Amino acid sequence: MKCLMAEVNFSEGKNADLINQVKEAMLAGDPIDVMEISSDVNHNRTVFTFKGDPRAVLEATKRLSAKAVELIDMRTHKGAHPRIGAVDVVPFIPVREVTEEEALEICHEYGKYLGSIGVPVYYYEDAATREERKSLPNIRKGQYEGLEEKMKDPAWVPDEGPKEFNAKSGATVTGVRFPLIAFNVNLQTTDLEIGKKIVRAVRAATGGYQNVRAIALKLEDRGGIVEVSMNLTNYEKTPIHRVFETIKSEASQYGVGIVDCDLVGPVPVYALKDVLKFYLRTHSFSMDQLYM
Amino acid sequence: MKCLMAEVNFSEGKNADLINQVKEAMLAGDPIDVMEISSDVNHNRTVFTFKGDPRAVLEATKRLSAKAVELIDMRTHKGAHPRIGAVDVVPFIPVREVTEEEALEICHEYGKYLGSIGVPVYYYEDAATREERKSLPNIRKGQYEGLEEKMKDPAWVPDEGPKEFNAKSGATVTGVRFPLIAFNVNLQTTDLEIGKKIVRAVRAATGGYQNVRAIALKLEDRGGIVEVSMNLTNYEKTPIHRVFETIKSEASQYGVGIVDCDLVGPVPVYALKDVLKFYLRTHSFSMDQLYM
Numbered sequence: 001m002k003c004l005m006a007e008v009n010f011s012e013g014k015n016a017d018l019i020n021q022v023k024e025a026m027l028a029g030d031p032i033d034v035m036e037i038s039s040d041v042n043h044n045r046t047v048f049t050f051k052g053d054p055r056a057v058l059e060a061t062k063r064l065s066a067k068a069v070e071l072i073d074m075r076t077h078k079g080a081h082p083r084i085g086a087v088d089v090v091p092f093i094p095v096r097e098v099t100e101e102e103a104l105e106i107c108h109e110y111g112k113y114l115g116s117i118g119v120p121v122y123y124y125e126d127a128a129t130r131e132e133r134k135s136l137p138n139i140r141k142g143q144y145e146g147l148e149e150k151m152k153d154p155a156w157v158p159d160e161g162p163k164e165f166n167a168k169s170g171a172t173v174t175g176v177r178f179p180l181i182a183f184n185v186n187l188q189t190t191d192l193e194i195g196k197k198i199v200r201a202v203r204a205a206t207g208g209y210q211n212v213r214a215i216a217l218k219l220e221d222r223g224g225i226v227e228v229s230m231n232l233t234n235y236e237k238t239p240i241h242r243v244f245e246t247i248k249s250e251a252s253q254y255g256v257g258i259v260d261c262d263l264v265g266p267v268p269v270y271a272l273k274d275v276l277k278f279y280l281r282t283h284s285f286s287m288d289q290l291y292m
Numbered sequence: 293m294k295c296l297m298a299e300v301n302f303s304e305g306k307n308a309d310l311i312n313q314v315k316e317a318m319l320a321g322d323p324i325d326v327m328e329i330s331s332d333v334n335h336n337r338t339v340f341t342f343k344g345d346p347r348a349v350l351e352a353t354k355r356l357s358a359k360a361v362e363l364i365d366m367r368t369h370k371g372a373h374p375r376i377g378a379v380d381v382v383p384f385i386p387v388r389e390v391t392e393e394e395a396l397e398i399c400h401e402y403g404k405y406l407g408s409i410g411v412p413v414y415y416y417e418d419a420a421t422r423e424e425r426k427s428l429p430n431i432r433k434g435q436y437e438g439l440e441e442k443m444k445d446p447a448w449v450p451d452e453g454p455k456e457f458n459a460k461s462g463a464t465v466t467g468v469r470f471p472l473i474a475f476n477v478n479l480q481t482t483d484l485e486i487g488k489k490i491v492r493a494v495r496a497a498t499g500g501y502q503n504v505r506a507i508a509l510k511l512e513d514r515g516g517i518v519e520v521s522m523n524l525t526n527y528e529k530t531p532i533h534r535v536f537e538t539i540k541s542e543a544s545q546y547g548v549g550i551v552d553c554d555l556v557g558p559v560p561v562y563a564l565k566d567v568l569k570f571y572l573r574t575h576s577f578s579m580d581q582l583y584m
Contacts, residue, residue, distance in 0.1 A: 035583070095583075096584065241571070244572055260573040260574070261572050261574050262574065262577070263572075263574050263581065266583055267583075268582075268583055268584070269561060269582045269583065269584045270584075272564060275571065276567065279567065280532065280553050280567065282552070282554060283552050289558055290559055290560070291327070291558055291560055292295070292387075292388065292584060
C-alpha cells in the first residue's frame with residue numbers, strides 16, 4: 001500500500017486552543033496515521049508529522065493549512081525558530097511505493113491550493129524550480145520580516161500564488177524529499193586524517209556518491225576513534241550498504257577496519273530492502289512480506 | 293511495545309453464522325490486530341490469526357474459544373483436515389519483545405482456562421511437558437475418533453482439564469513457537485549431491501544448527517540448479533545470516549557460489565535485527581527505530 005509522509009511546520013507553539021483547532025481540521029477527513037505532534041513554546045512553532053494514503057495525506061495537509069492560515073496572524077508572531085509564514089515548511093516524504101514523480105504531483109497540487117487561498121508558495125528540495133531554491137535556509141533567509149522586500153527581487157518571485165506579499169500569512173515553503181538516514185561508521189583508528197580522506201571519497205561535494213553528506217570527527221568518549229558521520233538523503237538511489245562497503249574498502253588501504261556503525265533516529269523499513277538484497281541476495285523479496 | 297500472535301484453528305469452516313459468532317466473541321474486548329481469517333469448506337476448519345498486546349491476545353483467545361466450545365459439537369463434525377477438538381490447535385507466537393517465558397505464561401493461563409471449562413488440554417512445541425508431546429502430529433494421531441481410547445493410556449493423560457474424554461469438545465492442543473521463516477538458498481550447481489552435503493552440514497537432525505530443518509532439491513524451472521530449502525524455527529537463537537554464511541562457506545569448498553536466496557511468505561521484521569547487526573555492525577540499533 002502506498003504511503004506518503006507529511007511534516008507540517010506551522011507558526012504557533014503556545015496557544016493550545018488554536019493548535020487544537022488546526023489538529024481537528026487535520027483529522028476531519030479520511031484516516032491518516034499521526035506519528036508525532038510536537039509544540040515548542042520558545043520556537044513558538046508546532047510540527048505535525050503524519051503518513052498514510054497519499055491522497056488522504058494531501059487532503060489532511062490542505063485542511064490543516066487552511067485552518068492555520070485562517071487563525072495565525074504573522075504580524076504578531078514572535079519565536080526563536082526561523083520562519084517566513086503561518087504555514088512555514090511542508091516537506092512531503094515518500095515512505096513506501098511512492099515515486100518521486102507521484103510525490104511531486106501531490107506537492108504541486110498542495111502548492112496550487114495554498115496559492116488559491118492567497119498564500120505565496122516556494123518549492124524547495126526535489127521540487128525546487130531553480131538551483132538556489134533547493135535549500136530551505138536560502139529561501140527563508142531574511143525571514144518573515146524581510147519577505148516583503150525579498151519578494152520584490154525578480155529572483156524571488158513565488159512559484160505559486162500571489163506575487164505580492166501577504167502580511168497575515170507570510171509565505172509557505174513546500175517540497176519533496178526522501179527520508180533522511182543518519183548513518184555513522186566508526187573506524188578502528190584515532191587518525192582524523194584517515195577519516196577526512198574517507199569523507200572525501202564518499203560524499204557528493206568532493207566526487208563521492210550523490211545523496212551523501214559526510215564529516216569526520218573524533219569520538220572522545222570512545223578513546224578518540226574516528227567517526228564518519230553521514231546523512232543519506234535518498235536511500236533508494238544511494239543505499240546504505242553501498243556507502244558502507246565503499247567506506248570499508250577505502251579504509252582497508254590504510255589497514256583500518258570498521259569498529260561498528262550507528263543508524264541514528266527513525267529509519268524507514270524500506271531503506272533495508274537493498275541491504276537485504278545485497279547481503280542475503282533475496283532479489284525477489286517484497287517488503288510487503290514483512291510484519292511488525 | 294510487546295506483541296504476541298495467536299493462530300486459533302477451530303473445527304468449523306462451513307457455518308457462516310457460527311463462524312461469525314466466534315469472531316464477534318474474539319472482538320468483544322480490548323482491541324487486537326486481526327491479520328487473517330480463513331475458512332476452508334473441505335477441511336471444515338477456520339483459522340483466526342491475530343496479534344497485539346499479550347494480555348489482549350490471551351483474553352480474545354479465551355473468549356473465542358469459549359464460544360467455539362459452546363457452539364461446536366465434535367460428535368457431528370466431518371472434515372478433510374486432521375483434528376482432535378472443537379478448538380483444535382492454538383499456537384502462541386512471540387512477535388516482538390515477548391520472551392519465551394512470557395509466552396509460556398500466557399499459554400499456560402489459556403490452557404488452565406480451557407481446562408476449567410471442561411476441555412482436556414495438551415501442551416506442544418516449546419510448551420510440551422514430555423518429549424513425545426512436542427510434535428502436533430504425535431498428539432493428534434488417531435484424531436478425535438481415537439481420542440477416547442488414547443486418553444485411557446497413561447502416556448496421554450492431558451496436561452490440563454478433565455482426565456476424561458469430552459465427547460462434545462474433544463481436546464485442544466496449545467503451545468508456544470517462534471515465527472517460522474522459510475528461507476531457500478539457491479546454489480550455482482546442478483549437482484544434487486553437493487546440496488545434500490550442505491543440508492547435512494546445516495540442519496539440526498544431522499549435527500548442524502538447532503532450529504534448522506532443511507532439504508535439497510533441484511529447481512527444474514531454473515535449469516536444474518540445486519536449492520537448499522529450509523525452515524528456520526527460531527530466528528533469535530539461530531539467525532538467518534548465520535545459516536546463510538555457513539552455507540556460503542560450505543559451498544565454497546566445492547567451488548560453488550550462491551546464485552540467490554528466497555525468503556518465502558511472511559517474515560517478522562524482528563528477524564532482520566541480527567542480519568543488520570551482522571552485516572552493517574549496527575550493534576546499538578533498536579528495532580523501535582524502524583517505521584513502515
